[in-house]
Amino acid sequence: MEETMLNSEFLAELQKLLGKDRVLTEPEDMFAYSYDSNTECKFKPDAVAFPESAEEVAAIMKLAAKYVVPVTPRGSGSNLTAGCLPVAGGLVLATDRMNRILEIDRDNFFVIAEPGVLTQKIQDAVAALGLMYPPDPASAPFTTIGGNIAENAGGIRAVKYGVTKNYIMGLEVVLPNGEIIHTGSKCIKDVTGLNLTELFVGSEGILGFITKALIRVIPQPEAHRTMTATFDSLDTAAKAVSAIYGTGVRPSVLEFLDRKCVEAVDEVAHLSAREDEHALLLIEVDGGEAQVDAEMERIEAACRQQGVITFRKAKAEADREALWQARRLLPMAIYRLHRWKDDDISVPMSRIPAMVEKIVMIAEKYGLDYACFGHFGDGNIHVIMACKDESNPFPYEARNEVLHEACALEGRIAAEHGIGYLKANKLRWNLDAATVDFIRRIKNAVDPQGIMNPHKILPEEKNS
16 A cells, blocks of 8 residues: 555544544644654654544544545554554554453453553553463553554563463454454353454454453462572573473573673662673562472572572562563663664574574674573564664664574564564565465455555565
8 A cells, every 4th residue: 555645534524523632633743653662664644543432443444444544553652663653654543542441350360451551550450359461571561452462462471371362362353344343252162263363463453453352361379489590601591491491390481681681680680790690591480389489499400500600589579579670671771872773583492592693693793782682481582783883874684684594593583573564574584475475365355455554564565
């Protein structure tokens, strides 16, 4: 779809539907919705609308279909691959006013929420009832559940509990033609029809606008134990991870940080990092009191067998929270040093050291600073690179080489940040032509006019 100017008749009908106070068109407002939190991409919409219900979204989509206006869903704008940007102009449909938790069912372990609810608000609300919503991206305080569903967000607990798709039982979705459909149910066992819920989870808004989510929650674990282990290299840390799994323990969190990240965390958490500590594992186990104490002892023994340099246990809840606060602040602590470029990849877990080796070689080849951290338990690596001299243009070939090396190790070019606009024309690096074509046929069947979040996920025809 080519960039379009907004039809005046469409705008008039939209303002009549929502009222002028819920439709923005001023240039300064359009600028505020033209960028996301990470990319350098900028695409201005022609208008921004704030619906309050599925019925209003449906009416808006019918108008958009009538006038062939591109529509881009947007939550908090924290996307990292330009997935929430209006590449073709048109209308941004913001979820700010659809921000209610509609129901928490303690007996049947589910929550019903609108897409604009902050993820942490859901976590806090269920925690007050002794429940837990396991997906825990570091951005939970400012990302919306709708955005998490669109991206299939993961987070630090994914190693044990899985990612967003594992907790979405059903959805209410407005299709590009304005129809409202419902997927899934409140039943744990349900094979009625196709699994349409997972079709929409991770679809980045190209198939429809999510207006309601039925979310599974679980009982909160009785206890947690949090610890850190440092090693002389990431390869040694990887061997320690294998040794931990060899004990039969399944940590709820198993994060790794390279030397640059260790230094950044040390500034925040004051861990008194030693010069020979080149890799850090942040580990947590949860469950019953006796269970977690026993598991912590087995983890410590496994790390000591692999030559751990320091092994620290959080002795109180305040110590545990300080460690997690440091981990959540890690990206900001690193970003303040340089104008970093951030990439999100995944490889089979045992190949993390090999992938990091490749990242180091690429960074040295282009004369870049670099840092790596991520989720050792699920192979997710966050790769951060920056020019040592900020006056130099960033060599984007370096990012492409990182993605190519991930593919060579049977990895993926995106783990939890999505494909969006930024990586759309790299989709074929992971998927064969027939698979990409099948995705395109699904998109064309649901959205024949191509108005729903155009230019995302799928490569452009001319470049595909």
